[in-house]
Amino acid sequence: MNRSRDIFTALMAVFLGLVAGAIFMALSGANPFAGFYYMFRGGLMNIERIGNTLATATTLVLTGLSVAFAFRTGLFNIGAAGQMLIGGLVATMMALSNNGALPKFLFIPLVLICAMLGGALWAAIAGFLKARFNVHEVVATIMTNWLAFWIVYYVIPAYFKGKLETESARIPFESSMKLDWLTNLFNGSYINFGVFVALAATAVIAVILNKTVLGYELKAVGFNRHAAEYAGINVSRNVTLAMAISGALAGLAGATYYIGYAVNMQIGILPTAGFDGIAVALLGANSPWGVLASALFFGLLHSGKGFMNAMTKIPPQIGDTIIATIIYFAATSILFVRLYDFLKKKLKKEVKA
Amino acid sequence: MEHVVEMLNITKAFPGIIANDDISIQLRKGEILALLGENGAGKSTLMSILFGLYTPDAGRILVRGKEIQIANPNVANELGIGMVHQHFKLVHNFTVTENIILGMEPKKGPFLQTRDAAEKIRQLSKHYGLNVDPDAKIEDVSVGMQQRVEILKMLYRDAEVLIFDEPTAVLTPQEIIDLMKIMRNLIKEGKSIILITHKLKEIKEIADRCTVIRRGKVIGTVDVEATTSAQMAEMMVGRQVSFTVDKPDQAAGEVVLELKDLRVQSSRKTEAVKGFSLQVRSGEILGLAGVDGNGQTELVEALTGLRKVESGSILFKGKDVTNLSILHRIREGMAHIPEDRQKRGLVLDYTMEENMVLEIYGLPPFAKYGFLNKPEIRKYAEKLMNDFDVRAGEGPLAMARSLSGGNQQKAIVGREVAHDPDLLIAVQPTRGLDVGSIEYIHKRLVEQRNNGKAVLLVSLELDEIMDLSDRIAVISHGELTGIKMPKETNEAEIGLMMAGVSEGAQA
Numbered sequence: 001m002n003r004s005r006d007i008f009t010a011l012m013a014v015f016l017g018l019v020a021g022a023i024f025m026a027l028s029g030a031n032p033f034a035g036f037y038y039m040f041r042g043g044l045m046n047i048e049r050i051g052n053t054l055a056t057a058t059t060l061v062l063t064g065l066s067v068a069f070a071f072r073t074g075l076f077n078i079g080a081a082g083q084m085l086i087g088g089l090v091a092t093m094m095a096l097s098n099n100g101a102l103p104k105f106l107f108i109p110l111v112l113i114c115a116m117l118g119g120a121l122w123a124a125i126a127g128f129l130k131a132r133f134n135v136h137e138v139v140a141t142i143m144t145n146w147l148a149f150w151i152v153y154y155v156i157p158a159y160f161k162g163k164l165e166t167e168s169a170r171i172p173f174e175s176s177m178k179l180d181w182l183t184n185l186f187n188g189s190y191i192n193f194g195v196f197v198a199l200a201a202t203a204v205i206a207v208i209l210n211k212t213v214l215g216y217e218l219k220a221v222g223f224n225r226h227a228a229e230y231a232g233i234n235v236s237r238n239v240t241l242a243m244a245i246s247g248a249l250a251g252l253a254g255a256t257y258y259i260g261y262a263v264n265m266q267i268g269i270l271p272t273a274g275f276d277g278i279a280v281a282l283l284g285a286n287s288p289w290g291v292l293a294s295a296l297f298f299g300l301l302h303s304g305k306g307f308m309n310a311m312t313k314i315p316p317q318i319g320d321t322i323i324a325t326i327i328y329f330a331a332t333s334i335l336f337v338r339l340y341d342f343l344k345k346k347l348k349k350e351v352k353a
Numbered sequence: 354m355e356h357v358v359e360m361l362n363i364t365k366a367f368p369g370i371i372a373n374d375d376i377s378i379q380l381r382k383g384e385i386l387a388l389l390g391e392n393g394a395g396k397s398t399l400m401s402i403l404f405g406l407y408t409p410d411a412g413r414i415l416v417r418g419k420e421i422q423i424a425n426p427n428v429a430n431e432l433g434i435g436m437v438h439q440h441f442k443l444v445h446n447f448t449v450t451e452n453i454i455l456g457m458e459p460k461k462g463p464f465l466q467t468r469d470a471a472e473k474i475r476q477l478s479k480h481y482g483l484n485v486d487p488d489a490k491i492e493d494v495s496v497g498m499q500q501r502v503e504i505l506k507m508l509y510r511d512a513e514v515l516i517f518d519e520p521t522a523v524l525t526p527q528e529i530i531d532l533m534k535i536m537r538n539l540i541k542e543g544k545s546i547i548l549i550t551h552k553l554k555e556i557k558e559i560a561d562r563c564t565v566i567r568r569g570k571v572i573g574t575v576d577v578e579a580t581t582s583a584q585m586a587e588m589m590v591g592r593q594v595s596f597t598v599d600k601p602d603q604a605a606g607e608v609v610l611e612l613k614d615l616r617v618q619s620s621r622k623t624e625a626v627k628g629f630s631l632q633v634r635s636g637e638i639l640g641l642a643g644v645d646g647n648g649q650t651e652l653v654e655a656l657t658g659l660r661k662v663e664s665g666s667i668l669f670k671g672k673d674v675t676n677l678s679i680l681h682r683i684r685e686g687m688a689h690i691p692e693d694r695q696k697r698g699l700v701l702d703y704t705m706e707e708n709m710v711l712e713i714y715g716l717p718p719f720a721k722y723g724f725l726n727k728p729e730i731r732k733y734a735e736k737l738m739n740d741f742d743v744r745a746g747e748g749p750l751a752m753a754r755s756l757s758g759g760n761q762q763k764a765i766v767g768r769e770v771a772h773d774p775d776l777l778i779a780v781q782p783t784r785g786l787d788v789g790s791i792e793y794i795h796k797r798l799v800e801q802r803n804n805g806k807a808v809l810l811v812s813l814e815l816d817e818i819m820d821l822s823d824r825i826a827v828i829s830h831g832e833l834t835g836i837k838m839p840k841e842t843n844e845a846e847i848g849l850m851m852a853g854v855s856e857g858a859q860a
Binding site: 211212213214216217219220223224226227228229230231232233234345 | 368657659678679680681682683689691696697698699700701702703707711712714715720723724725727
C-alpha cells in the first residue's frame with residue numbers, strides 16, 4: 001500500500017518537473033515538444049546513446065544506493081562525493097600500477113574490493129565520530145569530502161601525472177572496466193562492467209535491508225536508537241557499520257566512474273554524482289529498486305540534454321532545471337501523499353455508492 | 354442554572370470511525386465538570402471541537418447562551434476558552450513571561466515591552482496562588498511549574514472556561530495536590546473548568562459532575578458526590594471492573610536480584626543513586642515507591658545495563674552482572690518494561706511483528722544464517738498479540754505507531770513476559786492507560802509472581818504499589834529510606850518516607 005503511494009509520489013514529481021521544464025522551454029522561445037523529443041532522442045536514439053545513458057546511470061545508482069542506505073539507517077551521508085573520490089583514487093592507483101601484471105578477470109574484482117574498502121574506511125571515520133563523540137555526520141562528511149579532494153589534488157600530480165598537471169595518466173584498456181564485447185555491443189559507448197556492479201549492488205542492498213538480521217538491526221537503530229539500545233543492539237557499532245556500507249557503495253561508484261566511465265582522474269573536482277545521489281535516493285523513496293529506476297531516469301536526462309542543446313536553441317541548463325524541479329517536488333512529496341490519500345478515499349466512496 | 358458552555362448533539366466522524374456520536378455536554382458556571390472515558394472514547398475530539406481545532410459534522414455550540422461557530426483556536430480564545438494541553442506548548446529557552454506573551458507581545462514602537470506583562474503575571478500568580486517566577490527560564494523549572502505557566506497563559510488571556518487535558522499524567526503526587534488547590538482557587542474566582550481524565554480518584558476528589566463517554570457516545574452525566582467510583586468505572590468500561598487484585602499468599606523464594614551499595618550518576622553528572630542496596634526474591638513483587646526524579650530512572654537503567662555503574666555491584670541469580678552488556682542480561686533472564694514505551698519500548702516505524710521480536714530477532718527460529726525467517730516471526734507475533742489481547746487494525750502488519758497507547762503497552766508487556774524472565778522490571782507499566790488495560794496488566798504481573806518469578810515494580814502511582822506489592826521499598830534522593838510490608842503500613846507513612854523521612858526518624 002505504501003509502495004504504490006511512493007511510486008505515485010515519484011511519478012507526480014517527475015511529471016511536474018517535466019511540466020516545469022516545458023514552461024521554461026516555452027519561455028526561452030522554443031517548442032517544448034521538440035525539446036523533449038530531442039532530449040529523449042539524445043538519450044535513447046541508438047544503441048550507443050543507450051549505452052551512454054546506462055553508463056551515466058551506473059554511477060548514479062551506486063551513489064543513490066549509498067545515500068539511500070544511510071537514510072534508511074537514520075544517517076545523512078552527504079559525503080558520497082568524497083568516498084567516491086577515495087574509491088576512485090584507489091582504483092586509479094591500482095590501474096596505473098598494474099601494467100598487465102594481473103589479467104582483467106582477476107584485476108577488476110580486486111580493484112572493486114579495494115575501492116569498496118577505501119570508501120568504507122573513509123566513511124567509517126564519520127561513522128565512528130558520530131558513534132563515539134556524537135559529531136553530526138553531515139558536518140563530518142563535509143569535512144572528509146574536502147580532505148579527499150585535497151588528497152587527490154596532491155597524489156595524482158605527484159605520483160600519477162598524465163600529459164597535463166591536472167590529470168592522471170590515461171587508464172590503459174587492460175586495466176579499465178571497459179569490456180571489449182560490451183563496448184562493441186554498444187557501438188563504442190562508455191558503458192562498462194560497472195553496469196553489472198550497479199545491478200548486483202541493488203539486489204544485495206535490497207536483500208540486506210529487507211531480509212537479514214543485519215538490516216533489521218541497522219534500520220532499528222535508524223528509526224529509534226533508544227529502543228535499539230534497549231533491545232541490546234550495539235548502537236555505536238551499527239552506526240559505524242552503516243556508514244561503512246554506505247561508503248563502500250560510494251567507493252564502488254568511484255571505481256566504476258574513474259576507471260570505467262572516464263579515461264583518467266582529474267584533480268580539483270568533487271564529483272557531482274556524489275551529490276546527485278541524494279536526489280536519486282529522494283526520488284527513489286530510499287528503496288533500492290526505486291533508486292535503480294530513478295537513477296535510470298536521471299541518467300537519461302543527463303545524457304539527453306546535450307543533444308537537445310545541439311538540435312534546438314534550448315540551453316542545456318534546462319535539463320538541470322528539470323532535475324532541480326523534480327528534486328524540489330520529490331522533497332515536498334507530502335503534498336502528493338495528501339493528494340494520493342484524498343483520491344483513494346474518493347475512489348472508495350464512488351465504488352461504494 | 355446558568356450554562357457557560359453547551360455542546361449539543363455534536364457528531365464528528367473520521368474515516369472508519371465515529372469519534373463523537375450525538376454528544377451533548379453542559380458546563381455550569383463555577384463548576385468542575387469531569388469528562389471521563391477510556392483512551393479513544395472521543396474526549397479529546399470533543400474538546401478539540403470546542404477549542405476550534407475541528408469543525409463538527411453536526412450539532413450546535415452555545416457559549417453563554419449564544420450560538421456560535423468556533424472556526425479556529427483564536428475564536429476560542431476570544432470567547433474566553435483556554436486549554437492546557439497534555440503536552441505543554443512552551444519554548445524551553447524563553448522565560449515564563451516571554452512564553453506567556455507569545456503571540457500577543459506588548460510593543461512600544463519596534464521594541465518589546467515585557468515589564469508590565471511581567472508585573473501582571475506576578476499579580477495573577479499571587480492571586481491564584483500559583484507561585485510562578487515570571488523571570489525564570491522554562492528549562493530550569495519543574496514539570497509542575499511548567500503546567501502552571503500554561504494555566505497562567507490562559508488567565509493572562511482572560512479565559513473564563515479552562516479545559517485541562519489529563520493534567521495529572523505528568524505530575525508527582527505532591528504536585529497533584531497543589532494542582533487541586535489551584536483548581537479550587539480558580540473555581541472560587543468564578544472560572545469554570547472541564548477536566549478530561551480517566552482517573553476516578555481525581556474526579557471523586559475535585560469534580561462536581563461527571564459526564565461519561567464510551568465509544569463516542571454519552572453514557573450519562575452523574576453527580577460525583579452521589580456516585581461511587583465503581584459505578585463510574587462500570588459506566589466507562591461497560592462492565593464491572595475489579596480494583597483489587599487477587600493475590601494468593603505465598604512465601605518468597607531465593608534471592609534473584611541483589612544490589613550492593615550501588616552508586617550511579619545522572620545524565621547531568623550528579624550522583625543520582627547513592628549507595629543503594631536491595632534484594633528481590635523469586636515469587637514476590639517488590640514495589641519501589643518514590644517521587645519522580647529521585648533516582649528510580651537511573652537505578653533501573655543501571656540494572657538493565659543502559660547506564661554505567663560508578664561503584665557497587667549487581668548480582669543476578671548469584672552472578673555478578675555489573676559490567677555485562679544489555680543483551681547479555683536479557684539472555685540471562687532479565688526483562689524490562691520501560692518507563693517510556695514510545696522512546697524505548699517500541700520502534701514506532703516498525704510493524705508489530707517486527708516489534709514483537711525486538712530482543713530475539715537474531716535467535717532461532719526467527720533467524721538462520723543471518724537471514725530473518727519472516728513466516729516464523731509472523732506466527733510468533735500473531736500468537737502473542739492474540740494471547741495478550743493486542744488490538745491492531747492490520748494485526749501483525751500494523752505499524753506500531755498506529756496502535757493506541759494501551760495496546761502498545763499490552764504488546765510490550767506481552768513481549769517481555771513471553772521471554773519467561775526470572776526477573777521482570779516493570780517501570781510505570783500502566784502510565785496513561787485506561788482502567789481496562791490497567792486491570793489486565795496488573796493481572797499479568799501477579800501471574801509472573803505466582804509462577805515463582807521475581808518482579809520489580811517501579812511506579813509513581815502509590816495505589817498501584819500498595820495493591821500489587823509483597824514488599825514496598827521507598828527511594829528518596831537516591832537512597833533507600835526503608836522497606837515495609839503493605840499490610841503493616843499506609844499511604845501516609847509511605848508518603849512521608851517518599852519525602853525522605855526514614856523510619857527511625859519518624860518513631
